[in-house]
Amino acid sequence: MARRALPSLNALRAFEAFARHGRMTLAADELCVTHGAISRQIRQLEEQLGVPLTEGPRSRLRMTEAGLKLAQGLSPAFDQIEAAVPRPPQVGPRPLVVSCLPTFAMKWLIPRLPRFQAAHPDIPVRVMESNGPFDYQADGVDLAIRMRTLGQTYPQDSLETPFMEHFHGPVMSPELAASIEPTLANICALPRLHTRTFMESWSDWARKMPGDLPEPVSQQEFDHYFYLIEAAAAGLGVAVGPWAFVQRDLASGRLTAPLGFVSGEAAVVALTPIEGSAPAALRFRDWLVEEGRSSPLPPTSPEAACDSSAER
Template identity: 70%
Template sequence: MARRQLPPLNALRAFEAFGRHGRMTLAAEELCVTHGAVSRQIRQLEEHLGVALTEGPRSRLRMTEAGLKLAQALSPAFDQIEAAVPRPAEAGPRPLVVSCMPTFAMKWLIPRLPGFQAAHPEVPVRVAESNGPFDFKGDGIDLAIRMRWPGDQDYQDSTAVPFMRHYHGPVMAPELAARGVADFQSVCAAPRLQTRTYPQSWSEWIRDTGAEGLPAASREQEFDHFFYMLEAAAAGMGVAVAPWAFAQRDLDSGRLVAPLGFAFSQTLIVALTPRENASEQALLFRDWLLAEGASTPHPPEALAPPAPDASFAPTTRSRALS
């Protein structure tokens, strides 16, 4: 049997974590190592491969095109390994299992989880990243977070409570904006980044801005997930239309800019719990999401949302967005 020609696995693991989070510090927190250890592992991987996987200043490090390609292959491979690893019977209280869209989990939910755990240390939480259909009982899920589009039909076994308004808009690297990609025509004409899971992001943004149509782009490139698309945008590869909740942290840090601001959408971010026999822990977490959603600032460039009405009342259907 031929010997596998694999790079050091610890280095691959460090790079995959950096690829998902987009920041060395968050990758280091996940792996329980120092920022320097992750940096050394990635540098070791680059030296082993003879290819640059990252570029830019240390404060705004981003992946190269080769790095994005490798990261997109590593994440599903590590997901398969994690799913196949046998686990011993759980000791102690059963964790509250929250099914959540991957990028929303990384960019919005997980950074806020320490606050919930500090307030409720007796309720361990496990985030299961998913952007597809789910079954509460069959999948062992207590609560799910999804996007709800206007006109979506009901899940018969779910109660959905909206906890955040949805804004979306074009984001890009500061360097790209500095080169003059800052008005409607130049933003639409720039290289266009999209995701396989939600290719209609640009057309829906055009609809919500009230523009008559979407001008042609110089080229288009598709990624498997929103977090890879955002990394590509931060790397200067083009312009992506992203939800405010997904991009806020990168905008605050300066990795991304949004020269056209964000448009208000009728889409809602909702928490779904079982229609019958929802656990007390799930309802507690849902109430915490409502409070966190209410305290999340609206994008400064966006118009104020309309007054609450029936469209923001609890409903019972959602769609995935990863």
């Protein structure tokens, strides 16, 4: 059997964690190492591969196109490894299993989770990342967080509780935004980025804009929202990003949203079984409603406001 020509697995793991989180400090926290260790592992990986995987200033580091391609292959590979690893029998209370959209888990839920744990230290929470269908019994799911779109249906045994309105708008790197006058026409003329998990994002956003959405000059697709966000931060083009997913990157200066945000046709919902919901799941659902209510609203789009005024 031929020997596999793989670079350091530790370096690959460090890079994959950075790719998901978009920040070395968060990757370091996940892997229980220092920020410097993550930086050295990624630098070692770049030397082994002979290509740059990251670029930009250290305070706003982003992935190159080669880095994005590698990250999209690594995440599912590590997911398969994790699923195949045998686990010891459960000791202590069974965790509350929350099935959640991967990017929503990373960008919104997990940063807020310490508040739930502080209020309910007796309820351990396990976040299971998933975009697809699920079965409460077969998958051991207590509560699911999904983006509900028009016409979308969920299992008939689910009770749906909306807890956050969906706002979205075009986001891009500050460098790309500085290269154009930030008008609707100019932004729509930039390379357009999509995620396969929500291909309607551009058409959904365009419904609130005056005029028709022009055909893209070029476009590129990514498997998940977190890769889409990283591609936008890397300057590959402009993406329509949900406010909940990009708020932290806007605050840090990795992204900018020149046109602001508009309300979308979707909503973020919590799904629980109609019958037999665990009390912990209901407490978590009520906590999500409170967190959604207290979350700050995004800056609005002047184009959408003008269009609404014209209609009236």
